Amino acid sequence: MHDHMMPSSPSTPTRIRRRRTQDVIFPELSKLNGGHLLMDDQNKYRTMWIRTYSSLWMLISIIIILYLGHLYICAMVVVIQIIMTSELFNLLRRTDEDKCLPGFRQLNWYFFFTGMLFVYGRILSQQLVNTATIDEFSYKLVSKVIKYQMVFCYFLYIAGLVWFILTLKKKTYKYQFGQYAWTHMVLFVVFTQSSFTVANIFEGIFWFLLPASLIAMNDVAAYFFGFFFGKTPLIKLSPKKTWEGFIGGSIATMITAFLFANVLGRFQWLTCPRKDLSTGWLQCDPGPLFKPEYYSIAGLTRWFPLKEISILPVQWHALCLGLFASIIAPFGGFFASGFKRAFKIKDFGYYIPGHGGFTDRMDCQMVMAIFVYIYYQSFVPQDYSIDMILDQIVRNLSFEDQKTLYYRLGQIFRQRQMKNY
Numbered sequence: 519m520h521d522h523m524m525p526s527s528p529s530t531p532t533r534i535r536r537r538r539t540q541d542v543i544f545p546e547l548s549k550l551n552g553g554h555l556l557m558d559d560q561n562k563y564r565t566m567w568i569r570t571y572s573s574l575w576m577l578i579s580i581i582i583i584l585y586l587g588h589l590y591i592c593a594m595v596v597v598i599q600i601i602m603t604s605e606l607f608n609l610l611r612r613t614d615e616d617k618c619l620p621g622f623r624q625l626n627w628y629f630f631f632t633g634m635l636f637v638y639g640r641i642l643s644q645q646l647v648n649t650a651t652i653d654e655f656s657y658k659l660v661s662k663v664i665k666y667q668m669v670f671c672y673f674l675y676i677a678g679l680v681w682f683i684l685t686l687k688k689k690t691y692k693y694q695f696g697q698y699a700w701t702h703m704v705l706f707v708v709f710t711q712s713s714f715t716v717a718n719i720f721e722g723i724f725w726f727l728l729p730a731s732l733i734a735m736n737d738v739a740a741y742f743f744g745f746f747f748g749k750t751p752l753i754k755l756s757p758k759k760t761w762e763g764f765i766g767g768s769i770a771t772m773i774t775a776f777l778f779a780n781v782l783g784r785f786q787w788l789t790c791p792r793k794d795l796s797t798g799w800l801q802c803d804p805g806p807l808f809k810p811e812y813y814s815i816a817g818l819t820r821w822f823p824l825k826e827i828s829i830l831p832v833q834w835h836a837l838c839l840g841l842f843a844s845i846i847a848p849f850g851g852f853f854a855s856g857f858k859r860a861f862k863i864k865d866f867g868y869y870i871p872g873h874g875g876f877t878d879r880m881d882c883q884m885v886m887a888i889f890v891y892i893y894y895q896s897f898v899p900q901d902y903s904i905d906m907i908l909d910q911i912v913r914n915l916s917f918e919d920q921k922t923l924y925y926r927l928g929q930i931f932r933q934r935q936m937k938n939y
Contacts, residue, residue, distance in 0.1 A: 566745065568872035584723065588792040591726065592716050598876050599712055603630055605867040605875045606704045615693045622685055626701045628678050633705045636671035637713045645720060648794040711884040714891040721894060723788045728779055728836060729890045732843035733882045735774045740767030756855040768844035775840025776833050783808045783830040807832040835898065842889055850885035
């Protein structure tokens, strides 16, 4: 009987050994997972500090450029456009094909600078004319150049098209036409949209600084709200974006838009439009948008020591800009995220530590720039200077045409007087 029980005895220590093995394995796994979580937290905070330092350096640089004035801000925009275009051109570069196509890379930049000449020639035509009013000869010369600028740019483009066709090689047709289409996409989606920033600058630095600040504010606020409170994913294209960050950033952006517009709207350097290409200090009569309106808050004196508050009319427009910056403009970033996923890259470039390239930072700004231009032209009352109109009449109309205009205006005035009586 004992002999029958002997074979079963070795199985008992085997069970104990398995239990001991399991007891040893689980603590090691928990330590390993804890180490990974600690490393993830350290990397998370390290990335946050790198982004913060980079943002501070960018902020200081922008403040200096803002102080220098309109032309320097425009130069900054042009430099950023060139860097962004370089980042996007490099995405589809193939070294082997480029070696077989000498001069083909320069063709992309040829189209870029042709587009720049056309777009900025249209945007800055009035400023160029106003700058060339020193003497009659320079004024007429600039006027002729502007008049035929579109024709000149068109033939530059045709020359580039001929250049492209002459460079076609049998084994690289697909690559060359892909580059041709990619270049035009970059010019249309990136360069043309961001060029409206320059048009906004000459309407007043206010219309550049406020929208750009709102995009930055929304980005920073959404990042920190998502960092500390984010739990619910917002969109699959950008896994780090959360609903908590999106909503928190939107509320912070709307509040900032209303308050910051009141601060910026009190500085003539920021609100005065630049009518020429000079760099001198600006002084102007603030338009109705920047003249404060006072509202009584006598019923709230229990909570507030003030009896009335001053609100600039432009602050109501700022709310519209803040709404767009917080809800619609982020989709420019989502578009860029999907684009990067399609090309399997993390960032467009490496120029800004912690942020990636300039394209990574400017994706929302491009969407915002064209919206601000359209909004300003559509909903903001335009201030047409009588002196500017008279200057155009004197310089562009002959003496006989001026006399005709004078007589017709007299007829209009007499007709209106008769109606009033």
